[in-house]
Amino acid sequence: MILLAVLVAAYSSRARAGGAKSAASTHQAVAPPSATTRIHIGSCSDTHEPQPLWSVLEKRNADAFFWGGDIVYGDRDPAVLKKRPAWYRNAQELFAAAKPVAANASVLDALYRAQEKNEAYRRYASSVKILDGIYDDHDFGVDNSHGRTFDRATKDAHKNALLDFLHVPSDDARRRRGRGVWAARRVDDVDVVLLDGRYHRGRTAVEGLLGEAQFRWLEGHLRASAAWPGRRSSSRRSRFWLRRSAPRRPRASSSSPTTARGSCACWPTAAR
Numbered sequence: 099m100i101l102l103a104v105l106v107a108a109y110s111s112r113a114r115a116g117g118a119k120s121a122a123s124t125h126q127a128v129a130p131p132s133a134t135t136r137i138h139i140g141s142c143s144d145t146h147e148p149q150p151l152w153s154v155l156e157k158r159n160a161d162a163f164f165w166g167g168d169i170v171y172g173d174r175d176p177a178v179l180k181k182r183p184a185w186y187r188n189a190q191e192l193f194a195a196a197k198p199v200a201a202n203a204s205v206l207d208a209l210y211r212a213q214e215k216n217e218a219y220r221r222y223a224s225s226v227k228i229l230d231g232i233y234d235d236h237d238f239g240v241d242n243s244h245g246r247t248f249d250r251a252t253k254d255a256h257k258n259a260l261l262d263f264l265h266v267p268s269d270d271a272r273r274r275r276g277r278g279v280w281a282a283r284r285v286d287d288v289d290v291v292l293l294d295g296r297y298h299r300g301r302t303a304v305e306g307l308l309g310e311a312q313f314r315w316l317e318g319h320l321r322a323s324a325a326w327p328g329r330r331s332s333s334r335r336s337r338f339w340l341r342r343s344a345p346r347r348p349r350a351s352s353s354s355p356t357t358a359r360g361s362c363a364c365w366p367t368a369a370r
Contacts, residue, residue, distance in 0.1 A: 135286045138226075141166035141234065145212045152218035156225050162285040163223070164292065165231025169263070170209035172201025173240040200240035200247075203255035210263035232279050232292045233260050244299040245309070250276055253297055280312045282319055289323050291316070 138160040143149060155163075201209075213219060223229050235243045239256050248256070254275055261272055261279070272279045278297030283290045293316065298309025308316065 133286075135288050136160045136162075137285055137288065137290065138163045139166050140164075142168045143213065144171050145209050145216075146171075149216060149219065152216070152222040156218075156222040160226050162228035162230075162283070162290070163226045164229075164283075164290060165264075167232055167234025168236045169231065169233065169260070170206065170213060171236045172206045172209060173198040173236055174201075198241050200243075201256075202239075203252075203259050206237065206239075206256055206259040207262070210259060214263065228283060228285055230264055230266075230281070230283055230292065231260075232294055233257075233296060235296060238296040243296060244301055245297055246301060257297065278309070278312060280308075280315065291319065 136159065138155055138158070140151075140155075140163065143165075233256075235241050237256075237260065239248055239252070245253075257279055258273070261270070266272060271277065272281060278294030279292070280294045281292045283292070293308065294312060295307055298306070298312060300306045306313075
């Protein structure tokens with residue numbers, strides 16, 4: 099599958115001398131952004147397909163890149179389907195008539211190493227100050243996977259394959275057993291929230307999407323954030339969840355939000 103890359107032009111307010119404000123006062127009178135922070139968000143990168151966009155993105159001079167999921171495709175069609183025409187395989191996938199073969203940690207590790215060996219990707223990755231991300235279903239192990247698809251040891255093995263690829267330190271909170279890969283990163287004055295919609299995901303909507311620990315973490319992070327609410331970028335999943343479950347925030351501007359595949363949300367923060 100062709101790499102889907104979304105350029106997010108996130109405008110941020112730079113802190114100025116004597117211009118510090120508390121988070122509470124920021125929400126009452128927020129100054130418009132004055133400088134530009136460029137954040138790239140990409141997903142659906144198949145190591146078996148050409149990836150021509152890396153050299154294009156390198157010229158865009160991004161400050162950060164965030165993977166939004168499906169970095170690699172670890173699950174594959176059953177062997178019997180490989181002998182069938184492409185239209186038949188696509189129909190099977192469309193109607194979920196054939197279950198793909200799930201990946202294991204060794205398969206994921208090999209695919210991540212193959213991605214890292216892509217020379218254009220390596221040049222681009224070295225050009226950004228911050229590179230981070232999350233998985234979706236195919237790089238979590240199998241299509242439409244959830245928190246009960248694998249046992250905890252398997253989930254942790256798949257998670258660590260991702261974190262190794264991202265060069266996340268061994269003492270990072272995401273390395274803890276039984277914990278997903280949710281995190282928050284600051285890019286200049288932009289608050290980037292990465293949500294894990296797989297590790298603790300229930301089988302049904304009633305069972306929940308994020309799990310209790312991630313929900314409480316997100317709730318606290320949003321309350322503490324001094325993010326400027328005028329512009330947001332998030333996936334349809336996370337935007338829907340935030341609208342229903344997160345603490346109320348000021349309404350966004352009329353500009354349409356940019357969407358990407360994974361559960362990633364960006365808020366430019368106000369000067370403080």
